[in-house]
Amino acid sequence: MSKSKFNPLITASVMSAVCLAGVSNVSQAVVLENLVSDNLSSVQAVDTRSAMSVVPAANSLGQNRYIIQLSGAAIARFEGNAEFGVVPRKSNNKLDVDSAQAQAYLNHLETQQSELLDSLSIALGRNVEVIQTYQFAYNGLAIYLSPSEVESVEDIAGVQKVLLDRNYFLSTDAGPKLIGANNLWGVDGVLSSDIIFASGFEVVVEGNFGAGVVIGTLDTGANFDHPSFAEVGGDGFVHTNPLGAGNFLGVCDPSNTDQFIATYTCNNKTIGGYDFVNGLEPIDGFDIPGPEDENGHGSHTASTSGGNMLATAEAVGITGIQVSGVAPHATVIMFDVCFNDSAGTGLCPGVSSIASVDQAIADGLVDVINFSIGGGGSPWTDPVSEAFLNATASGIFVATSAGNAGPGPGTLGHVEPWTSSSGAST
Structure with a gap:
């Protein structure tokens, strides 16, 4: 299991996404873990420059x-x-x-x-x-x-x-408690009567804490064996696979010859994973085949949005603290769209994100896309932004991050009028 140190800079909240997609309740805070890396990067490298993307160097053929x-x-x-x-x-x-x-x-x-x-x-x-x-x-x-x-x-x-095509930089999150997600719990898991849902999205009153909702996170992958993504949460909730027991997607689907990797194990919460970036990393870059997280950022953002309720965080030497994603009873699908460069910085090719959105629509399951990656500053010419427009048209809510740049004018990321763009302040 790959680990790295989480550094809170920007919230990419999926609170509104979970509400709009028909979740009746959501949860409280995620602990920001200080984890030691066991691969190339000693810390999770998150870009803070004003640019949200860079043009990659040409290959050996000048292409x-x-x-x-x-x-x-x-x-x-x-x-x-x-x-x-x-x-x-x-x-x-x-x-x-x-x-x-x-x-x-x-x-x-x-x-x-x-x-x-x-x-x-x-x-x-x-x-x-x-x-x-x-x-x-x-x-x-x-x-x-x-x-x-x-x-x-x-x-x-x-x-x-x-x-x-361009390589986009990662953004990152603070916990859901900062955005008031715990206020949507209501009393004893009963939906508060004053929460208003936008029209066009079905409200599932039974689906407390995100049950019944599928979140697709486009990022650096996830640690599939982390308890945040286990079939049974720390609160005892047993997830139900919307595909039916034993049916999974991507690397866990033997019929998918382009994606299947026998060493991956999915479950009724983590129902699939895709790798659309391996092979696009430069010679001095690093990427593990499959959607395993070699950076730490994807495990962070995926657990922020849909990680299980966990009674303690004993693995990092902290006890007595409840940790949870915004929608801990949701099911998740991971899309690996980023590699690490030689400095450990996560870079995310636009083509990988487009392929992931394409797959999310094709699967017909994803309700919310969680995207804590740069871009979207020029949505009318950005092909990733256009893919998000089409995802929205298909019935998927797209939640993006505002980015790490600023505080100057014009530094907001993801200004697409068809996505939500969330940032944090202190």
């Missing part, structure tokens, strides 16, 4: 990651046309990704992208290495290009945009 957006809407915002029907919604207002309409349009987008790859090989005179393809949150794909090749790609029919 960078680029995101190609194709004409035509992604599945999440497809409104139907003469050829393909409108994708229906389920009773909970989520997109029905398994419907015949969604599958027909998915096949169309996959064909369109396959044809683009043929055109790319002809235009560039070489084989094209595909990093990822997207259909649900974005209509496009990620590939390696040299700067001199970009114009040729832009001239191909059906190409709407060619965008240089």
